[in-house]
Amino acid sequence: MIRAAVLEDAAVIARIHVASWRETYRTIMPDPYLDQLSAENRESGWRKSLAEGPVFVALDQTNEIVGFANGGPSRENDATEGELYALYLLKSHQGQGTGKRLFDHVLEDLRRKDFQSCIVSVLADNPSRFFYERFGGRLVSGQPIERGGKQLIACTYRIVLVPSFNA
Template sequence: MNIRKATPQDAAGIAKVQVDTWRTTYRGMVPDDYLDQMTYSRREEVWGKIIEDGQIVYVAEDNGEVVGFANGGEERSNKYSGYDGELFAIYILESYQRQGLGRKLIAPLVEDMKVKGLTSMIVCVLEKNDSKQFYEVLGAEKVDTVKINFGGRDLKEAVYGWKDIDQVKL
């Protein structure tokens, strides 16, 4: 297993991981038609731009195949005083979950965030998503619950945070 910074050539692999994990993780939480309309090609285009724009993106690869990724940067909403960074996404193919890859992906991302001068971090996760326990294990505390509309469905999203990015339990 190799963890490394993503390159534009990884966009297709990242797109596949995102689409596949959304379909396995969010089925029943978000509208099925939204999940069914996701395509590798559209997500590949988005991820290509994200990587080229210099966002922090790391991939986990196994035998040259991207099996997980994480990305983050500056907190986007400006709603959470005291939090300047954000873990935007972390997704790992189902068959690779619960093997320590999440921590391995977050570790270099956190280091890059510190280099950029970020000192704290939030992450948003659907309330019904069991992965919120992962963030709790890493020392995050719940700071808010917000309503979001996703694909025409009202959902609740939990906001977790680390006031000190050095306190992420990696």
């Protein structure tokens, strides 16, 4: 099940954020960088994000949060483009369609706000980047970034938002 997150979810979202980074990036980023990540340090950022706009959470069969996603106006481009800021899902719940459902909720929210496209940045070494290609994402650029003293490439994908007929 997917639902809109509430302020009380901030601590759990922060824990999942750190856990999923460690699961996903362990062989991509330096261990010391990942080991210093702290859910406590991320919680305040998630409280701010929850106050600014919708964050969607995925729940498992026991109603525990296992992933989250959010988006909004592009931080880099013009006013017609949205951005997927984050989509993180615990590895134990990947491959079951949950990530797609989270992604769909963010895209639908962006459509309702009249964005014509959505960008998402993902590390080139992250095998999950092909997720976005499966759902219409087209690679538009690659930018060097540094994390923990290691040079990486962040790939930017663009997804055209077809108007929803559910409104």
